[in-house]
Amino acid sequence: MEFSFNIYAIVLLACGCTTIVLSNYIYRRGGEAVKWFSMMMLSNAIWSTAYGFELASSTLSQIKFLINIEYIGIATLPLNWFLFCLSFCDKECWYKKRLNLALILIAPIVTILMVWTNSYHHLHYKHIEIATDGPFPMVAITPGIWYRIFTIYFYLLLACGCYLILMKFRTSDPIYKKQNYSIVIAAFIPWLANMSYLLGLRPFAHLDITPFAFVLTSFFILIGIYRFKLFDIIPIAREKVLELMQDGFFVLDQQNRIIDYNKSIQRYISIAKDQKIIGTQLEKIFPNQPYFFERIKNHQSGKIELDVTLENKILYLEADILFLVDNKINNDFTIIKLQDLTNFKREAIRTKEQANELEKLNQLKDRIFSIIAHDLRGPLVNLSEVLKMIANDQITREEFKSISPTLSKDIIYTTDLLENILHWSRSQLKGFGIKKEFFNLRNLIINEINYHLPAATTKKIKIIHDVFPGEMVYADILMIQIVMRNILNNAIKFCHENCEIHITAVYQRNGTMLVCIQDNGVGIPAHVLERLFKNENITTRGTFNEKGTGIGLMVCKDFMIRNDGDITVSSQEGQGAKFCLSLPTSK
Incomplete structure (x- = not known):
């Protein structure tokens, strides 16, 4: 083969070789969208390199051979562009269906075969010849029917890809606008270049500037990748694995604004329906967490526990702070992983x-x-x-x-x-069960007075009750009987001769019955009063040297709690004591 290289051929060859190297490098970065973009660059590289050699050729046979190579890139380029747009816009499910993929593969395969066998049917090119009216020899073609069909297919995939990109741009959060500008601009460059070629608006005779346009497209997308972290933040770097994780993730920029998150995070935060999470300051999501933000400010990585109130419930979260620094472009990002420890806590x-x-x-x-x-x-x-x-x-x-x-x-x-x-x-x-029932409070109190009457008579103590007939309470009658027996026994024990014990029952507004047993005996010292009902063994001799069991009041407190009631005491030493029971009157 003989070549006579000119500036256009050299530019295309240089761009083609550079694009091959870049496509190989980008492919290794992983991720669906990244790989399809690298495949699109490879198609562009094949087209550009072969077209560069075509522009340096002067014989028709050599040009036809190079056109056959070019169409490997030309036929697959719109397909790879479309698959890249689908993957970038989270529409991978469409091309993963075998029928859909087979349909869009038919046109590229048939086109390549049509070009390779054009000399037998002339359906793609009706006529090909060398034109010498330009600065160097170039091929002049007369399109055939399949050329026009492939052009429609070419534009259809370009249009679908551009539409997806525009929809992505419209629905993206404001913080991502700069990242998407490069994609939107890149999407329209091949349109303008190819339309000008088909309409005859050619600055240099038969020179096709479409390969140059796709080189610019790749250049703009590369700007998005490296300048705006296009694939490092949305949506490829996080991939689908983050969406499947139960733990929540935040990605913050240098101003502590949220630039990315996964769906699980919504279970841990309270935010208005019309409020966007992207672009919001993290302080607005987690207020009143000074130590948390102090660690972020001081770049202290590690784990910290957060108490968050969500729908009147307290969530115990563990925040794992990680800092990423990219020295090449002087950017740093903060990743925060939130794990729900509520159940464990x-x-x-x-x-x-x-x-x-x-x-x-x-x-x-x-x-x-x-x-x-x-x-x-x-x-x-x-x-x-x-x-x-x-x-x-x-x-x-x-x-x-x-x-x-x-x-x-x-x-x-x-x-x-x-x-x-x-x-x-x-x-x-x-398994011990409490048998709650409605019972007559007055009858129970009279029975207990009669039970303690011999002991009270011995000490000449009067027991007076003021309880109306028919007063009903709802509790375990045996437990309340034991409580009353212990309190009356203590009152008698700590009374002198000729003392009085008064028992009253008053209905409260909150639906409980307040039963009070008051005596004018020796009273309870302050230091002993503080220790009552605290599971402590307190026993004191009575006025007639009676011994105490030491566990009576503990039993009383336990039984009252079990019956949804309460027991309180007030006393002054030397002036007697007053025990009050709060008993429910309904279920």
Whole structure:
């Protein structure tokens, strides 16, 4: 082959060789859109290189051979352009259908075959000859019918690709406008060049400037790739894997504006429907997180926990901060990964609460065993020894009568202690059910007064109640009976002779019944008052040296909580104490 190179041929050959190198480099970057763009560059390189050799040729046979090579690039270039636009606009599903891909492949394959066999049918070119009216020999062609069909196919794919790019440009967020400008401009350059060639607007006779136009197109898209990070940020760099991840991702620019995110992030943020996330300052998404933004400002990577309120619920998030720096163009970006730790956090809190509760129960169990070993064993041993002495005639009847009041008190104390322990331990059993029902409060209080009347009479204590007949409450009657019994027992124990105990019941506006037991006994010291109901073993001797069980008030507090009620106490030392029970009156 003989060549006579001119400036146009040299420019095309240089651009073609450069494009081949660039297409190979870009293809290795990965990603669907990137690979289709590199294939489009390869088609352009084949066309440009072969056309450069054609412009340096002077024989018709050599030119026809080079045209056959050119059409490998010409026929595949619009196809690769269209596939690039589909992939860039997230429409890959269209060409992944075999039927659709087969339909658009027919035209390029048939065109290449038509050009290679044109000398037999002349359907693509009716006539080809060398024209010498220009600055150097160039081919002059007379188009055939298939040439016009392929031209329609060429323009149709160019038009579809441009339409997709325009739609992408219109719907893109403002922060991406600069990135898309290069694509929009590049999309129209081949149109203008090829239309001017077909309309006869040729500055140098038969010179086709379309290959030069596609070189410019590639140049503008390369600007988008390297200057505006076209494929580093949208949508190729993130790929589909980010959309499938459950964790949320933010990409921030130097001003902490959001320039990219995945769909999972919407589960972690609260934002108005008409507000766009892209371009929004991160501070508006996560307000009141000073430490979080201080770390971003100081470029401190790592993990940090965030408490976010979303729809009146608290989410516990873990933010993983990562900084990317591109020294070539002096750009840096921040990637923030958000992981929902709400379930783990709540489970950890629940586990900690259960551990604390278990520790309290173990401590309480130890105290109960201590009470059983000491306070319960002592009276029983004393009673056993007295009975042995009576059996062996070691004490007289008069001596037995003198110690019988003490034995009676010990038996009463032991009975109360056993009752409290048994009821409380039964309530702690797994599966224990609370049998709530409506019952007459006045009847229960009268029964408890009658039960404690002997002890009150011994100390000349008056028990006065002011409860209307028919007052109904909704609770477990046995539990409330135990609560009332313990409080009345304490009131009697800490009253002097001739004291009074008043019991009242008042209906509250919030739908509860407030039952108060007030005495004018010795009262409760302030330091003891603070420790009541705190699972502490507090026992104090009564005014007649009566012993306490130490677990009565703990049982009362537990039973009231289980019945959706409450128990409170107020007291001043030397002026008596007032215990109030809040009981529900409805289901």
